[in-house]
Amino acid sequence: MSALVKSSAKKRCKIHISRLISNFHTNIQIVQQLQNTNNLNSLVSNHTIVLKSGFSNDTFISNHLINSYIRLHKTEDAHRVFDEMSDRNVVTWTALMSGYINIRQPKSALKLFEQMPRSIIFPNPFTFATAINACSYLSDIGTGRKTHSHIVVSGFHSNLVVCTSLINMYGKSNYVDDSRRVFDSMENKNVVSWTSMISVYAQNARGEEALLLFREYINSKSYEPNQFLLSSVINACASLAKLVTGKVTHSAVIRHGYDTNEVVASSLIDMYAKCGLFDYSLKIFRRIPNPGLIPYTSVIVGAAKYGLGRFSLDLFEEMLEKGIRPNDVTFLGVLHACSHSGLIDTGLQYLNSMYETHGIIPDSKHYICAVDMLGRTGRLDEACQLAKFVPPEVKDIEILWGSLLSSSRTYGRLDIAVEAGERLIEMNQHLATAYVTMSNTSASVGNWENAYRLRSEMNKSGINKEPGSSWVELRDKVYVFYAGNVKSCARGDEVVNLLKELEVRMKERGYVRGRKGLVFVDVEDEVEEMVLGLHSEKLALGFGLLSIPEGAAIRVIKNLRMCLDCHEFFKAISKIVERDIIVRDVNRFHHFIDGSCTCNDFW
DNA sequence: CTTACGGGCG
Numbered sequence A: 001m002s003a004l005v006k007s008s009a010k011k012r013c014k015i016h017i018s019r020l021i022s023n024f025h026t027n028i029q030i031v032q033q034l035q036n037t038n039n040l041n042s043l044v045s046n047h048t049i050v051l052k053s054g055f056s057n058d059t060f061i062s063n064h065l066i067n068s069y070i071r072l073h074k075t076e077d078a079h080r081v082f083d084e085m086s087d088r089n090v091v092t093w094t095a096l097m098s099g100y101i102n103i104r105q106p107k108s109a110l111k112l113f114e115q116m117p118r119s120i121i122f123p124n125p126f127t128f129a130t131a132i133n134a135c136s137y138l139s140d141i142g143t144g145r146k147t148h149s150h151i152v153v154s155g156f157h158s159n160l161v162v163c164t165s166l167i168n169m170y171g172k173s174n175y176v177d178d179s180r181r182v183f184d185s186m187e188n189k190n191v192v193s194w195t196s197m198i199s200v201y202a203q204n205a206r207g208e209e210a211l212l213l214f215r216e217y218i219n220s221k222s223y224e225p226n227q228f229l230l231s232s233v234i235n236a237c238a239s240l241a242k243l244v245t246g247k248v249t250h251s252a253v254i255r256h257g258y259d260t261n262e263v264v265a266s267s268l269i270d271m272y273a274k275c276g277l278f279d280y281s282l283k284i285f286r287r288i289p290n291p292g293l294i295p296y297t298s299v300i301v302g303a304a305k306y307g308l309g310r311f312s313l314d315l316f317e318e319m320l321e322k323g324i325r326p327n328d329v330t331f332l333g334v335l336h337a338c339s340h341s342g343l344i345d346t347g348l349q350y351l352n353s354m355y356e357t358h359g360i361i362p363d364s365k366h367y368i369c370a371v372d373m374l375g376r377t378g379r380l381d382e383a384c385q386l387a388k389f390v391p392p393e394v395k396d397i398e399i400l401w402g403s404l405l406s407s408s409r410t411y412g413r414l415d416i417a418v419e420a421g422e423r424l425i426e427m428n429q430h431l432a433t434a435y436v437t438m439s440n441t442s443a444s445v446g447n448w449e450n451a452y453r454l455r456s457e458m459n460k461s462g463i464n465k466e467p468g469s470s471w472v473e474l475r476d477k478v479y480v481f482y483a484g485n486v487k488s489c490a491r492g493d494e495v496v497n498l499l500k501e502l503e504v505r506m507k508e509r510g511y512v513r514g515r516k517g518l519v520f521v522d523v524e525d526e527v528e529e530m531v532l533g534l535h536s537e538k539l540a541l542g543f544g545l546l547s548i549p550e551g552a553a554i555r556v557i558k559n560l561r562m563c564l565d566c567h568e569f570f571k572a573i574s575k576i577v578e579r580d581i582i583v584r585d586v587n588r589f590h591h592f593i594d595g596s597c598t599c600n601d602f603w
Numbered sequence B: 001c002t003t004a005c006g007g008g009c010g
Helices: A002-036 A040-052 A059-071 A075-084 A090-102 A106-119 A125-138 A141-154 A160-172 A176-185 A191-203 A207-220 A227-240 A243-256 A262-274 A278-287 A293-306 A309-321 A328-340 A344-358 A364-376 A380-389 A397-410 A414-426 A431-444 A448-460 A492-508 A524-533 A550-560 A566-580 A587-594
Strands: A469-474 A477-482 A538-541 A546-549
Touching: A002 A040, A002 A059, A040 A059, A059 A075, A059 A090, A075 A090, A090 A106, A090 A125, A106 A125, A125 A141, A125 A160, A141 A160, A160 A176, A160 A191, A176 A191, A191 A207, A191 A227, A207 A227, A227 A243, A227 A262, A243 A262, A262 A278, A262 A293, A278 A293, A293 A309, A293 A328, A309 A328, A328 A344, A328 A364, A344 A364, A364 A380, A364 A397, A380 A397, A380 A414, A397 A414, A414 A431, A431 A448
Parallel strands: none
Antiparallel strands: A469 A477, A469 A546, A538 A546
């Protein structure tokens, strides 16, 4: 009797185990199949198998199902699985959140994050990293800070990935020092966290600090930098136009074999173009086996900025022929190319084709470029027409009207100047500029009464124009210039004399002064314009030893490049500081391009 | 068990 019971128990047990084993087996199989699905058809059939085999109540399997949909960017379908689940765990919620981030809907991710605690499911470090990531995409510093305190309260503030996501979040909202605070608080760091901090500096125009931190990394860590880190460092070099440092980093890229990586190559293309060596940019570009959108866009933008407008357009057409689809940035390069080569109608055609044939909606930057292009060549009626066409709620619209105001002044179009000025005043933007320019325009057409009225209106309302300033950094000394007062700078006279000399040479080559032309005649406003032009980021001239702000290059070089080549310009500028320049053996660095140089003791 | 962080051009 007892033996019978024992035997039947044994039998039941055996059946039970074998069923378990077979269940376990299919379970593993289903998970493996789900993990390997890379197309929707097989996923749908696997989904059917899950439903038929009764595994749809299994949280673990359903989570895998959600992940499979997310990998295929079918977040809606993932959400449907989510809705049908009876037992969701923290992984279910986190996976769906990251699914929404994948399809560029960070707001939906944050919505889920908010709803989660109501189901008595609490976030883990994965969830927090995902939520912070959503805040980064949205530049939502408010939610970001709130979530940060939530992280601290939950005790996850030492988690490496969570900290890294916080560094990025603060950086994307331009709170660079908060990023650094998180970075310094970390007990353990990896390449990703170092890369994040370095790129936060690079993306916030703090290239010097980026390079300083990179040096620290090289000195303190035994691991080699990877392609992510190197492209951030090259980006920092580009914004500072540190050609020598850039070349040394390029040699590191070659040594590690990242020179055909699209993003690394693109950052190099950009770096050389900003340093005035577009030949190198092109050489790097041509070495990429099958260049895609990113390298094409970089080289198109680089060529356009360098002044090779037609060549830039050739590259664009080449890209289209290869079937590579351009994006909004590519078109910005194309419009710049047209603008700087005087191909106005071609530019307008391209602007038109953006939506018509490529489905890309132009944003304010494209319109600003087009209005600028029309305005600088005196086609003010069209410029004004286009400006009116742009919806007034568009971001940065004031720049557009500011540009129109400035060009209508150059061409003495009081009617348009007044219209643009009034728009600016309505928008409460660039008030001083609007008043001053409107007043000057009235004066220039002899309407003194109006000129005087505008000036006094401006004074009455207490609007003051802050003097624009700019600086030239030469090795360890900074020279500051204030608008309308060149003498306030230690060697301001030398700068003005040099610019005058350059203007003479430009005229020799047939340059006709237009709007935003180099203006070094003795008119206060125009000196101001010139000095204001020397603003924003730095562009080094003369092998990384002499730098002037990038805005300078942009405005100054825009004109200069039409008649002087870059090297000539660099040489000319370097006259200002002849004594400060150390002549370097440039040829030594040419080897970097070919990878034969092993100069790695630079850091 | 499954879920998380970094690079480019504007």
